[in-house]
Amino acid sequence: MLTNKFFLIMSLIVLVAAACSPLSGGQxxxxxxxxxxxxxxxxxxxxxxxxxxxxxxxxxxxxxxxxxxxxxxxxxxxxxxxxxxxxxxxxxxxxxxxxxxxxxxxxxxxxxxxxxxxxxxxxxxxxxxxxxxxxxxxxxxxxxxxxxxxxxxxxxxxxxxxxxxxxxxxxxxxxxxxxxxxxxxxxSWIVEQVQQIPEDRRLLVTDHETFAYFAERYGFEMVGAVIPGVSTGSGVSAQELAAIENEIRSLGVPAVFVGNTVPGNIAAQVAADTGIQVMPLYTDSLTEAGGPASTYLEFMRYNVSAIVDALK
Ligand SMILES: [Zn+2]
The missing domain is CATH 3.40.50.1980 (Nitrogenase molybdenum iron protein domain)
Structure with missing residues (x-):
């Protein structure tokens, strides 16, 4: 590690020294x-x-x-x-x-x-x-x-x-x-996997609005997000929570999907109130090397398998 750091520092010095000449990329x-x-x-x-x-x-x-x-x-x-x-x-x-x-x-x-x-x-x-x-x-x-x-x-x-x-x-x-x-x-694999879910069960409730592109491509309906908005920063009011819980009950949604990068407490609350399952997914980040979703291909396969298992 020390050796790596030494070389990192040395290469930074070289970079600074070279900063006035045009960058030569891969030369x-x-x-x-x-x-x-x-x-x-x-x-x-x-x-x-x-x-x-x-x-x-x-x-x-x-x-x-x-x-x-x-x-x-x-x-x-x-x-x-x-x-x-x-x-x-x-x-x-x-x-x-x-x-x-x-x-x-x-x-x-x-x-x-x-x-x-x-x-x-x-x-x-x-x-x-x-x-x-x-x-x-x-x-x-x-x-x-x-x-x-x-x-x-x-x-x-x-x-x-x-x-x-x-x-x-x-x-x-x-x-x-x-x-x-x-x-x-x-x-193509995702298109095939999704066929296992009856069309009227292709419903997604997520923590924040991470799955709109997935929903559009593979024919899912985004029923709602527990944290409204495409960011995780917005809070959720008691009324908003009650509204989404009512929607979950009326549609018979079987699971709420929660990403690895947000605290799951609100989703856990929804699950407890409505009796539906909380399914962890990987949303905005891969896992560390060696984890179950350390590459994009693993990340998508993991999520799709979890969604199919929960909804089919
Ligand atoms: Zn996000």
Missing amino acids: NGTINVIASTTLIADTVQRVAGDRVNASIIYPAGTDPHSFEPRPQDAAAIADADIVFINGLGLEENLEGLLGNARLVVEVSEGITALEGEQGHDAEDEHAEEDADEEEHEGLDPHVWQDPNNVIIWTNNIAATLAEKDPANSTEYRANADAYIAELQALD
Whole structure:
């Protein structure tokens, strides 16, 4: 570890020394890449192979919506050759730092974004006043719940790496194409799995509104979210809780799905009040390496299997 740290410090010194010359990308064999989320880092790794070691801002299992950047995040962002972010408002808490980055790439560029039911800043009392200033206000950032959107991420990442490191562009493209084939196979597998659930039972109640892209692609209805809005910051009033509990009872929804990045206490309350099952899912983050959802492919297979088991 000490040796690693020593080399990290040495390479930072070299980077600072090289800062006045144009960045040469892969000429020295490595590009210093940061990804905001574990999901984006996984995609970068699939495209770049071992040519890039992507560092991650939001550690595995943390909630991106309530994350507060640490001093080392500011330094890492300023030092990176490329910072890959999701966009669509997910990284609002990094806004002050991204201005110091050399290159920020929104991997979701080109995806048709869905409207969030409430603004991402629903907890912010001034959200309405600020709405005009925020380009992405109210859009749903959870695009990765549809593998077809991760195909767009993959293409965007491959194009960026190829531009930064043209000498290895053929390899990035080939890696991207191989991964896209796996994502297409995943999509077909999900379509098949979902057939096991009777159509009138394809109903999702989740903790916050993470599954709109999944619901749209695979024919589910989002009955409601226990925490309203596409962020986790907004609280829930007694009336809102009563309303969703009534809806759960009248529709006969068998389960509420709760992500790994939010506290499950409100969902547990709903489950206790209505007698339905609480099913844990992975929503906004992968697990640590070795966990049950340490890659995007595992993450989606885990979630789909859990949803099918609970609803079929
Ligand atoms: Zn979320």
